[in-house]
Amino acid sequence: MTSWVLAQLSRAFYAALTLGVLAASPGAVVNAATTLDAVKARGHVVCGVRADVVGFSQVDARGRWSGLEVDFCRALAAAALGSKDAIEFWAVSNSERYRLLSRGEIDVLAGGADFTLSRDTELGVRFVDTLFHDGTMFMVRRSQNIFSALELSGASVCVLEGARGKAEVAEFFEMRGMRYQPVASSSWTDVVNAYLSGSCNAIAGEMSILAAARMKFPVPQEHAILPDSISKEPIGPAVRQGDERWFSIVRWTLMALIRAEELGVTSKNAEAKLSSTRPSVRRLLGVNFNFGQAMGLNADWAYQAILQVGNYGELFERNLGSRSPLRLERGLNKLWAEGGLMYAMPLR
Numbered sequence: 001m002t003s004w005v006l007a008q009l010s011r012a013f014y015a016a017l018t019l020g021v022l023a024a025s026p027g028a029v030v031n032a033a034t035t036l037d038a039v040k041a042r043g044h045v046v047c048g049v050r051a052d053v054v055g056f057s058q059v060d061a062r063g064r065w066s067g068l069e070v071d072f073c074r075a076l077a078a079a080a081l082g083s084k085d086a087i088e089f090w091a092v093s094n095s096e097r098y099r100l101l102s103r104g105e106i107d108v109l110a111g112g113a114d115f116t117l118s119r120d121t122e123l124g125v126r127f128v129d130t131l132f133h134d135g136t137m138f139m140v141r142r143s144q145n146i147f148s149a150l151e152l153s154g155a156s157v158c159v160l161e162g163a164r165g166k167a168e169v170a171e172f173f174e175m176r177g178m179r180y181q182p183v184a185s186s187s188w189t190d191v192v193n194a195y196l197s198g199s200c201n202a203i204a205g206e207m208s209i210l211a212a213a214r215m216k217f218p219v220p221q222e223h224a225i226l227p228d229s230i231s232k233e234p235i236g237p238a239v240r241q242g243d244e245r246w247f248s249i250v251r252w253t254l255m256a257l258i259r260a261e262e263l264g265v266t267s268k269n270a271e272a273k274l275s276s277t278r279p280s281v282r283r284l285l286g287v288n289f290n291f292g293q294a295m296g297l298n299a300d301w302a303y304q305a306i307l308q309v310g311n312y313g314e315l316f317e318r319n320l321g322s323r324s325p326l327r328l329e330r331g332l333n334k335l336w337a338e339g340g341l342m343y344a345m346p347l348r
Contacts, residue, residue, distance in 0.1 A: 035107055035246035036296050044086040047073035048106035051091035054212040055320045065089050068319040069110035072131055075305040079253045079297060084308040098123040101240055108237055108250055115234040124241050128251045131236040133332040133341055135229035136165045138202045139210045142224050149228035153178040155201040158194045161186045169204045172230040206233060211326040229332060249295050256302035259284055259344035260311035262335060267310040270303060283347055312342065
């Protein structure tokens with residue numbers, strides 16, 4: 001057989017193992033194997049990511065993946081298997097991502113979709129929590145000296161025709177009794193070109209999309225994304241319904257990354273922090289505590305994720321923030337103690 005055929009058979013086998021369909025006979029009652037069992041048997045996590053999304057999931061010419069969602073999957077692999085490299089990335093389309101997840105062909109969908117009621121209840125998947133708070137925002141030229149969306153009364157705004165964002169923009173201005181002139185285009189490329197040509201004072205879109213567009217502008221630093229978010233677009237990982245242990249592993253890996261930032265534990269000082277006398281740090285790193293046992297993990301599961309990949313702030317900065325081409329402000333993705341929405345549930 002060719003290596004491609006063998007790879008497909010292997011994927012089918014482990015998907016069947018995950019879903020518990022390997023019955024001795026038709027109609028037999030099956031004890032479904034957990035996703036963790038399949039992951040350990042396979043030796044790596046299969047992570048579904050978006051294809052070529054700047055800052056979130058990209059692959060270069062040498063096949064090296066990078067991005068916030070990619071790094072989260074590496075942290076999950078480090079927590080579950082002890083190595084951030086025990087991972088296989090699948091670029092999944094919007095049309096197939098939930099089918100692949102619900103059928104067990106991928107172990108986790110890293111992100112790329114808003115956490116909504118219908119998606120969480122109708123597609124056979126469960127959203128874990130928020131990895132990135134996105135939302136519709138406005139971008140303007142710095143020369144206009146506009147610092148808030150509340151200063152856009154009377155402005156012309158470039159928007160995408162038919163998109164949810166257009167309705168959100170209209171509602172934002174209507175609720176505040178502000179006048180504006182929409183300049184709608186049928187494609188995002190045309191929306192951006194209209195803004196660059198001076199056809200409008202501001203451009204509206206999700207923060208991550210605006211930042212990706214700005215990065216390609218002739219002089220990116222001449223354009224500012226205003227701090228006001230006029231919609232909630234929580235992006236986060238999702239898992240297949242029916243496996244509570246795997247759900248917990250994915251959820252608490254994310255919580256551990258956030259908690260590490262809250263406690264000042266980083267990839268650079270994690271090893272030194274093993275000797276900390278602070279109970280909260282010792283619990284996080286698994287020193288004389290074993291919260292991993294109930295999830296089928298080693299005591300140092302969180303330590304491995306932080307040491308090998310970093311805390312949430314490190315992931316954000318290198319992929320989306322000041323150390324990245326996008327140069328996004330943390331905004332709502334700051335820690336709760338700093339005015340943001342990111343906080344970890346208690347690890348105790």
